[in-house]
Amino acid sequence: MLSLESKKETITIKVLKYFCLIIISIFMILPFLWMISASFKSPGEINLLHYSLIPKNFTFSNYLYAFFKLNIWKYFFNSVVVAFFGVILQTIVCSLAAYALARFEFPGSVFLITIFIGTMMLPDAALMVPLFRILRTFGLINNYAGMILPIVPWGFSVFMLSEFFKEIPAELEESARIDGASALTIFTKIILPLSKPVFGAVFIFSFIMVWDQFIIPLLVANSQSIMTLPLWLANLSSETSSNRTIVAAATTLATIPSIIIFLLFQRNFIQGLTSGAVKG
Amino acid sequence: MEKIKNTFLEHKTPLMFVLPAVIFFTLFKIFPILNLFWLSIHQVDKDIGDFIGFKNYLKLIHDQVFWLSLKNTTIIVILVVFFGTIFGYLAALLLTEDFKGQKLFRILIFIPVVTTVSIIAVVWKMMYYPANSGMLNSLLAYFNIPAQQWLADPKLALYALTVPLIWRIIGYNMMIFIAALKGVDKNQLEAAQVEGANWWQKLIYIIIPATKYAINMVLILAVLRTYKVFVPAYVMTSGDPQHKTETIATWIYKQSFRYWDMSYGAALAVVLFLIIMVLTIFQKKFQSE
DSSP states (O other), X not given: OTTTTOSOOOHHHHHHHHHHHHHHHHHHHXXXXXXXXXXXSOHHHHTOSSOOSSOSSOOOHHHHIIIXXXXXXXXXXXXXXXXXXXXXXXXXXXXXXXXXXXXXXOTTHHHHHHXXXXXXXXXXXXXXXXXXXXXHHTTOTTXXXXXXXXXXXXXXXXXXXXXXXXXXXXXXXXXXXXXXOOHHHHIIIIIHXXXXXXXXXXXXXXXXXXXXXXXXXXXXXXXXXXXXXXXXXXXXXHSTTSOHHHHHHHHHHHHHHHHHHHHHTHHHHHHHHHHHXXXX | OHHHHHHHHHTXXXXXXXXXXXXXXXXXXXXXXXXXXXXXXXXXXXXOOEEOTTHHHHHHHTOHHHXXXXXXXXXXXXXXXXXXXXXXXXXXXXXXXXXXXXXXXXHHHHHHHHSOHHXXXXXXXXXXXXXXXXXXXXXXXXXXXXXXXXXXXXXXXHHHHHHHHHHHHHHHXXXXXXHHHXXXXXXXXXXHHHTTOXXXXXXXXXXXXXXXXXXXXXXXXXXXXXXXXXXXXXXXXXXXXXXXXXXXXXXXXXXXXXXXXXXXXXXXXXHHHHHHHHHHHHHXXXXXX
């Protein structure tokens, strides 16, 4: 505990510390343990009165059912399409703007960055009605574009990238400019290679943000065939006929991508998160 | 005109760079928020758009479910802020210094933050399964406590809905607190140690004041994030039973897309927007101090 007993951390304190941490950790991972354990149980076993986290008879039938009967891969595919194009478009649009706002002063630049970052506070839930009507006007209901385009503008991405671009010394660009390179060349040939670490962080945040989307698919996806994984899962779980073990298998499959991404890039993730929170 | 043209040519490069963002932000953020106010004072059921003045706002004042949803959301916010901050701070205190297993504990506590909200809501909903065989009910059975209805129990549902929200914010708060705790002056702590201060005194008089900024930050962020809570409430209860878990956001959704009264939904959304905006201004003001 933060130098509270730095000199002589007694055994009692150590035990107490581990005890607290283990209790908190169990609370944090219990839902995952439950989910994984239920996904390997038979529909009969989950209805037993005496609960056990370890299934008595391991079965893969829930996963097979989710795959071949419920076609979970279809919704997985929909989510991947939305995430892929969403992340790419978002990063392109936001990084171009962030670069211009970090490097150039032009009429309205301060106004723009204030507005862009300010949109971070807009609650999605409050924008449901107007957003739905706009998407309907453009004929974007029930197609991928309707789920992808609204997530392109993201204030957090503009903010993070412009903060980073400001740190890059301007001299690096000056010489290229004297040599007659266009702004776009400078951006792609000089700025982008220098910004690999920050783009790593931005991609991860962006992916988690896009994968997390629920409200926009809820407004856009009317037919089941176009639903993203989270939306389809929420519907599945509210059908009284669906079996808990199968829903558990489906949720396990759906959780894997975010956890893998997080474990692979946790350092960037946590750094970006705390810096964003403290500055923003 | 000539002047505008010249200004444009002079700044052509940056303007071209921001143009795509301007289009996207205008279309999906700026226009919707402006449109929201317009919608709330027009009748838009059949897309005609007759001006109806503040009728929707009058309706809102007499809408008991709205007031209930405001109360429910406020209770959720208070609980999430209180327990989320305390547990986050406790975890951060335990995990700031290096020791064996520190990294693993940090990851375990942080993992809920990166999971998908709606999916995790599905998992919690199943853990709250109301029959005797439900996971939490079988845990209760170990202690001879009768099975609960959880999300179906009008008295319990709101609190059952709040637990996953607390669960999901602890790791996030912890990370901000850890960053802040690293900056606490070690010499000051050692001096206090020499003078015989116990850990409680050190916590109250040195550590908490030194991390005041982070604590305020976490409190405000949690308030802002929780007031707009929609997805867990929609997935787990959709406001049932008897609107006991209705939040402002689920009520906006229901009015707009179940009862198809979009104008009224917009009026409700304006209220949510104003709450968030007032809180944000408050935060900015505080931050600049």
